[in-house]
Amino acid sequence: MAFALLMISEAFAQVKVGDKAPDFKLVNTDYTQLSLSDYKDEAGVILIFTCNHCPYAKFYEARIDKLHRAYAPKGYPVVAINPNDSVQYKTDGFSHMVKKGYEYAYLLDNTGVYKAYGASKTPHTFLLTRVNEGFKVAYIGAIDDSPQDANQVKVRYLENAISAVMAGKEADPNLTKAIGCSIKPF
Amino acid sequence: MTMLLVVAGLRGQSISDTSIDHLLARVQSNSDTIYVVNFWATWCHPCVAELPIFSSERLNTLKYPTKVILVSLDFKNQVDKQLIPFIQKKGISHEVFLLNERNPNEWIDKIDKSWSGAIPATLIYQGRTKAFHEGELSVAQLLDLINQTSH
Secondary structure: OHHHHHHHHHHHHOOOOOOEOOOOEEEOOOOOEEEHHHHOOOOEEEEEEOOOOOHHHHHHHHHHHHHHHHHHHHOOOEEEEEOOOOOOOHHHOHHHHHHHOOOOEEEEOOOOHHHHHOOOEEOEEEEEEEEOOEEEEEEEEOOOOOOOOHHHOOOOHHHHHHHHHHOOOOOOOOEOOOOEEEOOOO | OOOOEEEOOOOOOEEEEEOHHHHHHHHOOOOOOEEEEEEEOOOOHHHHHHHHHHHOHHHHOOOOOEEEEEEEOOOHHHHHHHHHHHHHHHOOOOEEEEEOOOOHHHHHHHHOOOOOOEEOEEEEEEOOEEEEEEOOOOHHHHHHHHHOOOO
């Protein structure tokens, strides 16, 4: 019964494209606290719920690095959030996150931010763009169309969405389905 | 009809590939059988933990015969080293297919539009009727799910 209720509440919590992006304040791997509002001088944020253990997250690790290097200089840095409690998978623990040494923020979500976004798996990507009061959601879903093999990518969903918003247009598609590992929250 | 046979293992153990279209054609073909399709992977701990429910004796007590199909989302390069040894070690006698698909955005909705793409996920097919559940299941929940398709 409780399980069914959780599924329903998550369905309502999912942000839609066009919604205001919920702010958060989480611990980064440099041991400081980081908020979405700290990025108010950027054009947007590539927000990715990801983790260490999931094979799909590992498939995308190099691609996420590349995205940050390509788009941070253009005003769209990557911000990664790990929503998993490491009870299920030890390698999702904070010390392992620190060891990754990513160039971008890698935050530990022990407060349920994933629920506010409706993130349901890792990796799950939300492209955010700056609007007057904060950020809004411009794209939700997969990074590209070929999780298992970067060499077989035909459609770069996320990059196409970034190009669109940079040109002042809407992302199309603005919602895609991604495969990933279910979240094991705190 | 493309069914690739990936032959490996010491005793000629093999795992067939399947596409989603091929899988659906199979499970929608026979209304006298309850197909229990589970999406899982050896690297997914909750998936592995729930596998025993598909061997429950309760599945043999239903009005129609049940057929369990385990669709593995393991990766091609894990078949020999991980998937086949796992199946042998656990003595899994259900039919196991390796999912052969490239773009999740194309096939996730074919299974169920509400599916977020996370595993485990279980699908019940009986003829044209279907029930879908995302997340882990107990035996009782599995039977409830099957009840949603019964006629």
